[in-house]
Amino acid sequence: MRLSGMLSASAALPLALALVACGGGTPQEPAADTPAEPHELDSATHEELVELAQEEGTVTVYSFTSRIASIEAEFEAAYPGIDLVGHDISSSEQITRLRSESQAGAPSADVAYISDAPVVITELVAGGVLQNYVPPRVAETVPQEYREPLLANRLSTKILMYNEEAHPDGSPVENLWQLTEEEWNGRVVMVDPAVRGDYLDLMAEIVRRSDEMAQAHQEHFGSEVSLDEGVENAGRQFIKDLYANGLVLVDDTDNVNQAVGGTGQEDPPVGITSYSDRRDNEEEGWALQASLGTVPSTGITFPAYIGMVNGAANPAAARLVADFLMGDDSETGGPSFEPFYVPGDYPVRTDMAQPGDAAPLEELGAWDIVPEETAQIRDGVADFLLTL
Secondary structure (H helix, E strand, O other): OOHHHHOOHHHHHHHHHHHHHHOOOOOOOOOOOOOOOOOHHHHOOHHHHHHHHHHHOEEEEEEOOOOHHHHHHHHHHHOOOOEEEEEEOOHHHHHHHHHHHHHOOOOOOOEEEEOOHHHHHHHHHOOOOEEOOOOHHHHHHOOHHHOOOOEEEEEEEEEEEEEOOOOOOOOOOOEHHHHHOHHHOOOEEEEOOOOOHHHHHHHHHHHHOHHHHHHHHHHHHOOOOOOOOOOOOHHHHHHHHHHHOOOEEEOOHHHHHHHHHEOOOOOOOEEEEOHHHHHHHHHHOEOEEEOOOOEOOOEEEEEEEEEEEOOOOOHHHHHHHHHHHOOOOOOOOHHHHHHHOOOOOEEOOOOOOOOOOOOOHHHHOOEEOOHHHHHHHHHHHHHHHHOO
16 A cells, blocks of 8 residues: 555645655755654655655665775665665765755765764764654664664774784773873874864764773873873873874774784784674685773763764665664574674664674773764864864
């Protein structure tokens, strides 16, 4: 049965307009700083979505991970006749594109698979650019904090990693303040926070956790942290000292992974990268390992969000993609979740088993970011970094 036949008269007209947009109409620009209203298709059954999505015939996904290529192949095998067009675009670039396309009233994507939660929540969701959709099939298995204000399918990481070939007995870094000492001068690598928002989120979290950073300083040096003139707290002081100690900034995570994890090195650097990149150790010739036990934290965990683009041309297919990205009903999520079911990524569904060969989330020792709180200090931290 067609969904339109099941709608009330008051709901049928908005849906009709949405379906006209599928045929080339001009989507309406959302009001500034106004969250998007729930969509009529949010209550549709899976069968109804499939019927409408097959009429749409295509769906475009912006993805902050290159793993979208694997998802594209699996999705098209599961839904013949629906072409998934995936674009591997960093979250920072996605935010810029989504904002400008929304302002122009001409969204190009139907789905945003995106991180950089502080900006996504406070700008794109609050501004009506992205709206939430939680497939009914998984609603009871995803904790509320990962269902709202956008659905997440997993937690990703930015943590301190080291070369386990060079350090077979464990991480050489027990306390983050070690990275400010001469031993690590010029031997800490990280993607420039000005390039990637998730690395800026890490810097902001260090500042937000200044009390913990101060305690770690006391434990390592046996003294209270001394703040330079104009430096407000221990988190900012750590960042200033880290930059002054020759922090190496690069523009791509793979550059971090190669510098830190490349085998055959006698004295490799350490670096901030994604725990899940260990999955490529064998293929790339890396020896990446998480710096477990480092205090006060190994880094951060953050949600990978699935957002529906408001006013997009293919809303039914977009919702099928969201359902697909959550995995099937097996404990590993099946083929649709396979690219994300890797050591170092953490599914949010409570009915899924955690991938092996990685520390359980509770043992990782990473800080969980709180997007709304991080957003309050993020710009100030960014400005501070420009002075270093």
